[in-house]
Every structure is written in C-alpha cells, then in structure tokens.
Amino acid sequence: MIHKVIKKYYFEVLCLLPLVIFLLFLTLIPIINVVCLSFQAPVPLGQKVSFSFINYQELFSQKAFREALLNTLIIAGVSLILEVGLGLVLALIFSRTSGVLRIFRPVFILPLAIPTTVVGVTMGYLFSHSGWLNRILTDTGLIRSPVFWMSGGLKSLMMVSLADTWKVTPLVMLILLAGLQSIDRSLYKAARIDGATTLYIFRRITLPLLMPSLTAAVIIRGIDAFRIFALPLILMGQNLKVIGTYAYLEYVEFNNPYTSAASSVILLGMILAAVLIYIRAIGKKGMLVT
Amino acid sequence: MTFSVKFPFFIFLILCLAGCSAKDESRTLTLTMSLAEQEWKVFREDIFPPFEKKFNVKIQAYQIESGQLATKLEALQIAGKQEIDLFAQDNMSLAILINKDLVLDLCEYESQIPQPIMFQLIASCKFNNRLMFMPFRPNVQIVYYNSDAFTRYNLEPPKTWDELLKVAKKLKELEGQGRILLKAFGGTPTATQIYEFVLQAGGEPYSFDDAGCIEAFKFLQELWPYASEESRRAKWDTTNEILARQQAYLAQNWPFGITVLIQEYKLDFIKTYSGWAGPEGEYHVIGGDVFGIPKNSRQKTLALEFIRYMHSQEVQEILLSKLGWPSLREDVYAKVPSWQREPFAAVQQALRHGVLRENVPWWPAYAKYISEAFREIVIEKAPVEETLKIYKEKLEKEKSLYDS
Amino acid sequence: MRAMKQASFLIIVLTLSVLLLFPLYILFKISISAPQDIFTQQPPYLIRHFTLDHFRDIFSSGVTLLEPLQKSLVTAFLTSILSLVIGVPAAYAISRFHFRIRYALVLLIFMTRMIPEVSIALPISITFIKMGLFDTTLGLILAHLVRILPISCFILVSVFSAFPAELEKQALIDGASRLRAFIKVVMPLTLGGISVAGIFSFLLSWDEFVYASYLTLAKPTMPLKMYYYIARGDIFSSATYAVLITLPVLILTFALQKYIKPDYLTGAIKG
Numbered sequence: 001m002i003h004k005v006i007k008k009y010y011f012e013v014l015c016l017l018p019l020v021i022f023l024l025f026l027t028l029i030p031i032i033n034v035v036c037l038s039f040q041a042p043v044p045l046g047q048k049v050s051f052s053f054i055n056y057q058e059l060f061s062q063k064a065f066r067e068a069l070l071n072t073l074i075i076a077g078v079s080l081i082l083e084v085g086l087g088l089v090l091a092l093i094f095s096r097t098s099g100v101l102r103i104f105r106p107v108f109i110l111p112l113a114i115p116t117t118v119v120g121v122t123m124g125y126l127f128s129h130s131g132w133l134n135r136i137l138t139d140t141g142l143i144r145s146p147v148f149w150m151s152g153g154l155k156s157l158m159m160v161s162l163a164d165t166w167k168v169t170p171l172v173m174l175i176l177l178a179g180l181q182s183i184d185r186s187l188y189k190a191a192r193i194d195g196a197t198t199l200y201i202f203r204r205i206t207l208p209l210l211m212p213s214l215t216a217a218v219i220i221r222g223i224d225a226f227r228i229f230a231l232p233l234i235l236m237g238q239n240l241k242v243i244g245t246y247a248y249l250e251y252v253e254f255n256n257p258y259t260s261a262a263s264s265v266i267l268l269g270m271i272l273a274a275v276l277i278y279i280r281a282i283g284k285k286g287m288l289v290t
Numbered sequence: 291m292t293f294s295v296k297f298p299f300f301i302f303l304i305l306c307l308a309g310c311s312a313k314d315e316s317r318t319l320t321l322t323m324s325l326a327e328q329e330w331k332v333f334r335e336d337i338f339p340p341f342e343k344k345f346n347v348k349i350q351a352y353q354i355e356s357g358q359l360a361t362k363l364e365a366l367q368i369a370g371k372q373e374i375d376l377f378a379q380d381n382m383s384l385a386i387l388i389n390k391d392l393v394l395d396l397c398e399y400e401s402q403i404p405q406p407i408m409f410q411l412i413a414s415c416k417f418n419n420r421l422m423f424m425p426f427r428p429n430v431q432i433v434y435y436n437s438d439a440f441t442r443y444n445l446e447p448p449k450t451w452d453e454l455l456k457v458a459k460k461l462k463e464l465e466g467q468g469r470i471l472l473k474a475f476g477g478t479p480t481a482t483q484i485y486e487f488v489l490q491a492g493g494e495p496y497s498f499d500d501a502g503c504i505e506a507f508k509f510l511q512e513l514w515p516y517a518s519e520e521s522r523r524a525k526w527d528t529t530n531e532i533l534a535r536q537q538a539y540l541a542q543n544w545p546f547g548i549t550v551l552i553q554e555y556k557l558d559f560i561k562t563y564s565g566w567a568g569p570e571g572e573y574h575v576i577g578g579d580v581f582g583i584p585k586n587s588r589q590k591t592l593a594l595e596f597i598r599y600m601h602s603q604e605v606q607e608i609l610l611s612k613l614g615w616p617s618l619r620e621d622v623y624a625k626v627p628s629w630q631r632e633p634f635a636a637v638q639q640a641l642r643h644g645v646l647r648e649n650v651p652w653w654p655a656y657a658k659y660i661s662e663a664f665r666e667i668v669i670e671k672a673p674v675e676e677t678l679k680i681y682k683e684k685l686e687k688e689k690s691l692y693d694s
Numbered sequence: 695m696r697a698m699k700q701a702s703f704l705i706i707v708l709t710l711s712v713l714l715l716f717p718l719y720i721l722f723k724i725s726i727s728a729p730q731d732i733f734t735q736q737p738p739y740l741i742r743h744f745t746l747d748h749f750r751d752i753f754s755s756g757v758t759l760l761e762p763l764q765k766s767l768v769t770a771f772l773t774s775i776l777s778l779v780i781g782v783p784a785a786y787a788i789s790r791f792h793f794r795i796r797y798a799l800v801l802l803i804f805m806t807r808m809i810p811e812v813s814i815a816l817p818i819s820i821t822f823i824k825m826g827l828f829d830t831t832l833g834l835i836l837a838h839l840v841r842i843l844p845i846s847c848f849i850l851v852s853v854f855s856a857f858p859a860e861l862e863k864q865a866l867i868d869g870a871s872r873l874r875a876f877i878k879v880v881m882p883l884t885l886g887g888i889s890v891a892g893i894f895s896f897l898l899s900w901d902e903f904v905y906a907s908y909l910t911l912a913k914p915t916m917p918l919k920m921y922y923y924i925a926r927g928d929i930f931s932s933a934t935y936a937v938l939i940t941l942p943v944l945i946l947t948f949a950l951q952k953y954i955k956p957d958y959l960t961g962a963i964k965g
Contacts, residue, residue: 019803034814089706130735182853361908369819555733
C-alpha cells in the first residue's frame with residue numbers, strides 16, 4: 001500500500017526528501033529532548049529522572065520571569081506593527097516606481113547586512129544619554145532634557161523595538177515586494193478602466209492577493225520577534241528581561257539547563273498559540289491562497 | 291528526474307570533500323587565549339618560537355572571547371572531540387567551567403609551579419581547595435581620568451571616598467551633569483565594583499548585608515546623583531568609549547584601556563592612577579587570566595610543559611618588557627615600554643593593594659543579585675538594610691543548588 | 695496628478711531613507727573621521743576632518759580582513775544555493791497539496807524555528823562535531839541551513855502557492871513531464887520570489903553568530919571577528935569593519951535587482 005502511494009507521488013516524495021531528512025534528524029530530535037528536559041526534576045547525573053512540573057513552577061514564581069513574559073509580548077507586538085507597517089509602505093512604493101527611485105532599493109536592504117552585534121553597538125551610540133537621538137531631539141527643540149532610554153521600563157522596551165525594527169524592516173519589505181510582483185498588472189488596469197479608486201483597488205485587489213506574502217512576513221517576523229535575544233542582551237544586559245535572554249542566561253551563566261529548557265518550551269508554546277490565533281483570524285483565504 | 295537529482299548529489303559530494311580536511315597528526319599544541327592584536331604579535335614572534343623549537347611542536351593559537359569559551363568547550367567535550375589542548379581564561383568567568391565540569395584537576399602538578407610565583411595567585415586558582423587552574427597573568431583595575439578637565443577645574447584625582455564625592459559634586463555643579471562613571475550595567479562588572487567598595491568599608495562582600503556592605507551601599511546611594519548618566523551602560527568596553535568621547539572624566543577600568551586609549555587613539559588627556567581608599571583602606575580586586583586544561587585534552591603533558599615555560603623567568607621578562615604585564619614572579623625586573631610607564635606604575639600600585647576574590651561556584655548568582663540590589667538601592671533609592679536582606683535570602687536559596 | 699503622486703512618493707521615500715540610513719551614516723562617519731571629531735562631547739553632524747587612516751590600518755594588516763570575509767562570503771553563498779536546491783523542490787511539492795496538508799506541513803517545518811537558539815544550538819553543534827565537522831565550512835553551512843531552511847521554504851511555498859496552477863496544467867496537458875513543466879513554466883515566472891528566498895538565505899547566513907561561535911576555531915566568520923573589536927570598545931575598528939561588511943551585500947543586491955522586476959508576469963496570464 002505504502003509503495004503504491006510512493007510510486008504515484010514519487011516526484012513529490014523526491015522533492016521533499018532532502019528537506020525532511022535534514023530537518024527531522026537535526027532539529028526535531030533536539031527539540032523533543034528539550035521538551036522532555038523541561039519536564040524533568042533536576043537530579044544529579046545517574047539518578048533516575050522523574051516527570052515533574054517543578055521547573056515551570058519555579059519559573060512562574062520568579063517575578064523576573066513574569067516580567068520577561070510581559071516584556072516579550074510588548075516588544076513583539078510593537079516591533080511587528082512597526083515592521084509590517086513600514087515594510088508594506090515601502091514595498092508598495094517600490095513596486096510602483098521606476099528609474100530614479102529604484103536606486104534606493106539596495107540601500108534599504110543595507111540594515112540586513114550589518115551583524116546584530118554591530119547593530120546593538122550602533123544603537124547604543126544612538127540611544128545613550130548623550131547619544132545622537134537625544135542630541136537631535138534637543139537640538140531641534142522637540143524635548144527639553146535628554147531621555148533616559150536605557151533606564152528600563154517602557155522607554156527601554158521602545159528602544160529595543162526600534163532597534164529591531166530598523167534591522168528587520170528590509171526583510172519584510174522584500175517579502176512583500178516579491179508578493180506584489182506576482183500580482184498581475186492587468187488586474188489593476190482593468191479595475192481603473194472600470195473607475196475604481198486607489199483605496200478600493202488596494203482593499204479589494206492588492207490586499208487579498210498579497211495575503212500569502214503578508215502572512216509569510218507576519219509569521220516569519222513574528223516568530224523572530226518573540227525569540228529576540230541578541231539586541232536586548234547587548235543594549236541592556238540583565239536589566240531588560242525577555243524570554244530569549246532568560247533562557248540563554250539560565251543555561252550559560254547560571255548553569256541551569258532545566259529552567260532554560262522550560263523557558264524555551266514556554267516560548268515555543270506562546271509562539272505556537274500566537275500563530276494559530278493569527279491563522280484562525282485570517283481564515284482560509286488568508287493563509288496560502290490558490 | 292535525472293538531472294535535478296544528480297545535480298544536488300554532485301554539489302553535496304563536492305561540499306563533503308571541501309569539508310573534510312586531512313588532519314595533521316604531527317605534534318601540535320592547540321591553545322586559545324583572549325589577547326589584543328599587539329599582544330598576539332609579541333606571543334607569536336617572541337614567545338612561541340623558542341618553545342616550538344625546544345619541544346619540536348607546532349603551536350596553533352586562536353582567539354576566543356571569554357564569554358564563548360565555556361560553550362565551545364562543552365560542545366567539544368560532549369561530542370568527544372576535544373580540539374583545544376590548553377586555554378587561558380578570565381578569572382572572573384571560571385565558575386561556569388567548574389560547574390559544567392570541563393576542566394582537568396591539576397592538584398598533582400602544583401609542585402611544578404616555581405617558588406617565586408606569588409602564592410596568592412596560586413590560591414586564586416583553587417576551587418574547594420583543589421587546584422583547577424594555573425596562574426597566567428595578574429591584572430587589576432586602575433582609574434582613568436581626563437587630565438585636561440581636572441586641570442581646567444583645578445581638581446586632584448580623588449584618593450579617598452570623601453574626595454571622590456567632592457570631585458563628583460563639583461564636576462556636576464560646574465558642568466550640569468555627572469562626570470564620574472560608575473559601572474552600573476549589571477553582572478560581573480557591577481559586582482566586582484561593589485566587591486571593592488565593600489572591602490574598602492571593611493566588610494565581607496559575600497555576606498551580603500554586614501556592616502561594611504551597608505556602609506558601601508549607603509555611600510553609593512549618596513554618590514549616585516552626582517554620577518554620569520552614562521553609568522547605566524558602563525562596563526569594560528563601553529567605559530573606554532565613554533572616556534574617549536569625554537562624556538565622563540573619571541572611570542575605573544582594566545588596563546587594556548591603556549592600549550586602546552593611549553596607544554591606539556593617542557589621547558594625551560587620559561591619565562591613570564591606582565584609585566581611592568575607603569574608610570578601612572585601599573583594596574582592589576585582582577583579576578587576570580589563568581590557564582586551564584580541558585578535561586579530555588589530547589596533549590596534557592605538552593600543555594603542562596607550556597605552562598611551566600610561561601612561568602619561567604625569561605618569558606615573564608618578555609611579558610613585562612614588551613607588553614607591560616605585571617609579573618607573576620617576585621624576581622622579575624625589566625624596563626617597561628615608555629608609553630606604558632605611567633599606567634604601569636598605577637597598575638603596580640593597585641596590585642600592592644590587591645585582594646583576591648574568593649572562588650565560589652555561585653559567583654554568577656551573586657553577581658546577579660548584587661546587581662539587582664544595586665539597581666534598587668542606589669538608583670531607585672530603596673532602603674538599604676531591608677533590600678539587602680531580601681536579596682541575601684534569594685542568594686542563599688540558590689546557593690543550596692550548588693552543593694556538589 | 696501623476697506628478698504629484700510621484701512627488702509625494704519621493705518625499706516619503708526620502709524621509710524614510712534618512713531615518714533608516716542615519717545609523718549607517720553614523721558608522722560611516724566614524725570610519726572616515728579623524729579622532730578629534732569623535733572624541734569630543736559634541737561631535738559634529740557632518741564630517742569635518744576626513745581621514746582614511748582607519749581603512750588603511752585594517753588593510754595593512756590584510757590577513758585579518760580577508761580570511762573572515764572570505765569565510766563569511768563562501769558560507770553565505772553556498773548556504774543560499776543549498777537552501778534553494780533543497781527548498782525549491784520541497785516548497786513546490788508542498789504548494790501543490792490540499793491546503794490543509796499544506797499549512798500543517800509548513801507549520802511543522804516552521805516549528806523548528808520557534809525555539810530559542812540556546813536550547814538547541816548545543817545538541818545540534820554536538821551532532822556536527824561528532825560527524826567530524828568542527829571548524830569546517832561544510833559544518834557551518836549545514837548548521838546555518840538548519841535555521842534558514844524553514845524560512846526559505848516558507849517564502850517559497852507562498853511564492854508557488856500564488857502561482858496559478860492553470861499554467862502548469864496547460865503544460866502537462868500539452869505532454870510535458872512534471873519536471874519539465876516545473877522548469878519551463880513555473881520557474882521562469884517565479885524567479886523573482888525564488889531570488890528573494892535566495893537573498894534572504896544569504897543575508898541570514900551572513901549575519902549568523904551563534905553557530906559560528908560553536909563551530910569555528912581557526913577560521914572565524916566576519917560577525918565573530920567583529921565581535922572581538924566590539925568587546926574591546928574599539929570604536930574605529932568596529933565601525934570600519936561594519937562599513938566593509940556592507941559592501942558585498944550592496945554589490946549583491948545591485949546585481950540581483952534585475953530579477954525582482956514587476957514586468958515578469960505581464961501578459962503571461964490570459965484572462
């Protein structure tokens with residue numbers, strides 16, 4: 001029975017095989033291990049392992065972790081909105097321009113070329129107390145005294161979100177651009193001939209046809225926004241907690257692989273839930289339209 | 291079917307061949323350190339060749355940042371393919387190596403350490419009274435200050451807590467913002483700084499809330515309003531940048547800043563001295579690097595020979611005369627490079643008041659809680675005694691996890 | 695009316711450019727400014743004292759630049775090629791399934807990316823080290839692929855899903871095999887999307903740090919090498935390296951501009 005299926009679909013199977021082998025053996029197994037680890041009570045090597053929720057209890061009892069949860073949600077939300085918004089605007093503009101403005105396109109991709117560590121340091125130059133952002137704001141008279149971006153709390157969350165947005169908007173722009181390219185121009189022409197306004201065209205033609213790319217962008221970036229780790233660590237160290245840095249520090253600094261695993265699993269759960277909610281919300285049409 | 295299947299296989303084969311490199315089986319010693327480029331130059335030109343010739347080996351030396359060593363060693367050890375034979379590591383980052391059981395116990399080789407090496411340095415390599423590392427390089431923080439600014443305002447570099455507070459207040463008054471930098475970023479830099487302040491107040495840092503600790507925190511609370519705003523992001527690397535940009539006129543940092551600020555950037559307004567004393571004296575934490583041998587190192591004997599070589603008088607003289615590194619041995623005298631003379635004097639002076647931080651496996655937890663206590667007490671003005679007590683309890687709870 | 699539209703576009707693009715480019719401008723400025731412009735409390739907005747010393751210093755110690763640059767380039771390039779070689783067929787196959795299976799599969803593939811690096815970087819690195827791939831380019835490429843394939847697949851599935859199935863059906867009816875239909879009909883028209891996936895893979899691999907720190911020793915990649923300068927607070931070297939690291943990417947995107955054209959689908963689909 002199985003080999004009849006394979007025979008019929010041999011093309012598909014062959015296409016999928018490398019990917020499946022690669023991902024299955026290399027990632028799925030470690031992930032399952034991490035999940036198992038998170039449900040084990042910490043015991044010295046050699047002793048029998050037992051199923052327990054103690055790591056999760058431990059995490060949720062720590063104020064720092066609950067703070068990290070909230071921070072992660074806020075940063076992810078703000079970053080996503082900014083990235084997708086800006087990326088969409090840029091993609092729309094670039095898809096409809098020609099000649100001169102085209103030159104700007106590679107320039108907008110540059111932030112992606114800068115390694116995250118350098119982005120962190122540069123953002124440090126911008127957001128420090130005597131940094132460029134404060135200078136520009138005070139020189140133009142927008143604020144009276146410099147802002148403490150790095151003092152923790154909402155301002156620092158904004159700072160990290162902005163830094164992440166800066167680096168990643170080009171990515172969103174590229175994905176949406178690719179999606180916009182595959183929309184047939186004759187549809188626009190036909191709609192204009194029928195007298196449709198730009199807004200109508202956007203809502204009824206562009207947006208629905210762009211949905212697959214939009215979903216791709218939101219999911220790809222959304223997942224990474226939740227997992228954010230390098231920028232908060234570089235900019236704020238242990239002063240701004242997000243789950244990504246929490247898992248990292250638990251493992252690398254405090255030698256606690258169990259709580260680190262539990263944090264990772266919690267993050268995994270959060271992201272999975274968010275993705276499923278999103279998919280539910282946009283319905284069948286939005287996902288991967290034919 | 292044919293083309294698109296053969297092609298990827300082909301690529302894969304080529305890549306496999308590209309990936310496999312023939313391993314050279316002749317004697318090599320692979321070691322890792324974290325050094326500046328000028329320092330690497332001296333090692334490669336003056337220190338490695340005699341050893342290579344004497345023992346007929348090739349030394350492969352690589353740079354690894356202190357934060358990345360533990361994870362690399364762990365990966366190599368679990369995979370059973372230890373590629374690193376010997377490493378040098380910052381002595382503030384040793385706890386994780388012990389906790390993950392990555393290092394070879396060196397108790398039996400304690401006798402190979404030459405007599406003239408200062409015994410406190412040997413003590414600093416012990417965990418639970420077992421020798422787990424070997425001394426390599428003692429280091430201590432010195433204080434950098436902006437001599438232009440100090441001369442302009444007719445100020446002297448502060449030698450006591452009172453003077454420090456006075457200078458901070460005066461600078462803030464004259465310039466409208468704080469110009470004294472405290473390392474408030476958190477983690478090990480902040481913890482080390484607090485450690486020194488507590489010692490200078492006569493306290494026992496690991497006790498967390500004894501009289502000395504309370505006095506130190508009270509002083510820091512008093513000092514903070516006059517400190518530079520950049521303190522929040524000040525750690526070892528950002529401090530250099532802040533000093534160079536003249537956002538702060540006084541800051542304590544490790545001597546590598548000398549190479550960056552004085553030698554590379556040639557900033558002649560940066561001067562150094564050993565630091566200040568508290569009510570109970572001048573104390574500075576001795577940091578530096580130590581040698582370690584990974585548990586499954588392939589060249590244990592050779593590594594030990596290299597360590598012995600590094601401890602020799604000849605090599606110590608080279609390190610002192612070419613790099614300005616204060617020596618491990620008490621019997622080494624040499625002339626320091628001219629641009630280093632003044633900072634070196636500062637380093638020597640600071641070392642004279644040097645204290646070794648006791649090695650404990652729960653240092654990361656201590657650093658975490660004392661930094662948070664710092665935030666709450668010094669920056670957010672929480673009451674000193676109560677807050678310290680709360681964090682002390684948290685630390686005690688975590689300490690119990692380290693009993694092994 | 696048209697002109698006004700173009701003008702308003704121009705204004706928006708310019709404003710966003712300035713905002714987006716400002717950090718890059720800062721880096722660039724540092725890399726070509728004399729120390730006196732940087733080491734002062736109020737550095738000027740514009741470049742006042744120009745110097746090429748920093749670049750000269752880096753190039754004179756030529757060895758330290760070329761090796762990591764080469765390693766990063768080779769790794770990123772091969773990673774992007776492999777990600778397409780593995781991803782394109784797989785994504786195409788997935789995109790032709792019933793949509794429920796499609797999104798279950800894609801979600802499953804993507805789940806591998808939902809976990810923070812730290813938890814699985816170690817086991818994955820250990821696997822590669824056991825295979826003898828420590829400090830090899832191949833090992834690094836494979837490790838990068840682990841993180842990049844899900845994204846690349848995701849984009850490609852979107853691209854192929856948006857491609858109307860009628861065109862292939864047409865080709866199949868005309869007697870072509872599945873493979874020919876794919877190569878001759880689908881690929882030329884989805885080249886834009888495929889190159890986007892390729893560029894992404896390149897950029898993500900270029901920027902990757904975690905696996906590079908686990909799996910390299912003698913030959914670090916550019917991000918790893920730059921971390922060294924950053925960790926010492928060395929302003930000029932970090933900034934200069936940062937400027938240098940953007941050049942290959944600029945060149946690459948300029949070169950691939952032509953594949954991201956809007957005119958590809960004009961006239962291909964008859965109404």
